[in-house]
Amino acid sequence: MASTAQLLGHLASSTATASLSFTPVSGGGSSSKVRFLPATAQRRRMVARPRAAVSGAEKEKAKPAESGGKEDERVVQVHSAEEFDSALQKAKNRLVVVEFAASHSVNSKRIYPCMVDLSRTCGDVDFLLVMGDESEATRELCQREGITQVPHFSFYKGTEKVHEEEGIGPDQLAGDVLYYGDNHAGVVQLHSRTDVEALMAEHSGEGGKLLVLDVGLKHCGPCVKVYPTVVKLSRSMADTAVFARMNGDENDACMQFLKDMEVVEVPTFLFIRDAKIVGRYVGSGKGELIGEILRYQGVRVTY
Template sequence: MATITNFLSRSPSSLSTFPKIDPACFQPASFIVSSFTKRRPPPTRLGISRTKFVTEATAVPTTRKVESDERVQQVHSIKEFDEALRAAKNRLVVVEYAASHSYQSSRIYPFMVDLSRTCSDVVFLLVMGDESEETKELCKREKIDKVPHFSFYKSMEKIHEEEGIGPDQLMGDVLYYGDNHSAVVQLHSRDDVEKLIGEHKADHKLIVLDVGLKHCGPCVKVYPTVLKLSRQMADTVVFARMNGDENDSCMQFLKDMDVIEVPTFLFIRDGDICGRYVGSGKGELIGEILRYQGVRVT
């Protein structure tokens, strides 16, 4: 069993616990993402119809009713759009680019409204691409030609985008990119990891470190489970997360840990790495956590 602090200063090959892997084999998120991509309904190309979108959304028979107290802000021009991004500062901004003639746009919109009510630290915007020439110019600037399209921004910078996604994927993306309030500790460097380990040597809590990449589909997929477990197991388990492509220190940490696939979960107790799980299976992750807690799983 290896002590993580010591491990960080030595070559991975000095550990007998883990297989020896060439760091040059490390793969970016695209190595995994393509394997998990689900078939989605084809997106709709932007048209010129100007029917009001909210009316269209609520009129779909199988769509839940959208109430009038929604927190989704509709923007009508490039100026309004840029002002909304600027006002959000470093908060996550989720933008749905939609069109009044798009059935898929009207289907997904109520789910975004629901998320806006539960994720108070996230700003939600709606852009109707076929509303006016001004919104068409905005879509052109942001390179949007099909809807529904979701873009995610922080500090006025686009950090992620998706096309034609469903409610589960939307929720996963919002939680993954906008998590500033949960019990999951956000780590941004190797020093953060060492500090967290030092804080929990005395209480002997198991640390579950979720290591991933920003644009990794499986990392997004499993993260709602991580959030849920962090609340349910708060008394006995500490959950933490690091995105390897956030900065050079994080990327070096992944290489030092021999992480070549993501997500990888490292299990740490009393300063020692006691195991790892590679994958996004919810049941498998829960089983591994229970096993390293000493709970017999049959």
């Protein structure tokens, strides 16, 4: 396990919470506004406003890398609503991350390599690319999915859209993929009070570990922001602590658990030892979270 100084110095401190509501939090940053016009309308605009000839190299620079090469073989480009729906159905309960892009969007090109990198490391996630201005079929697909700006990322599970973001950067995209599709990290996923009680019983008594329970909501920006830190800590502190997560809006049982625990803001971290809640931290401050965990492990922390 890393030393206290290393852990506290590794992540900068920032604090934010979200009220216990279900309003989606949109991403920040800039995005390119795009209207996916019918092909006939685009031709009329080109005749009305002729442009200088563009070389093939310049055209290639203006769009994300083509799918299908060795470097991005796990990012599948779809060309119609039928292919899109088929990919979602085939994925079943796996997370599917879709980038809606456009050939002339600089931001689409900028974020695409990040998605390629994520596709290589996240084997439990499917990645799709839709070029909105590729054809009439992709324009209709974007219209059906309500896409008005690119790059736009939509996250699906079981064919249901669980999250979407516009104008985000690589770090937030990576955090979103972890938060909504994390089946490979050392964070135990809890879905009811029964799950919580079973985990507490497992780690109670002599030799029991501190249980750190991350309570949040599916569409909570601060919850998504702090989750990569939770994943890192679950690995670095595996010998002394157990990390678990519950989303209150997953089902009625989870929401009732939040009410019983008097959770009114998220993210809230409950610290449990020997089946008893010994403390809590409310917020997404990375340094503060690490300090609180160390404190409940009996480590003296000075700021």
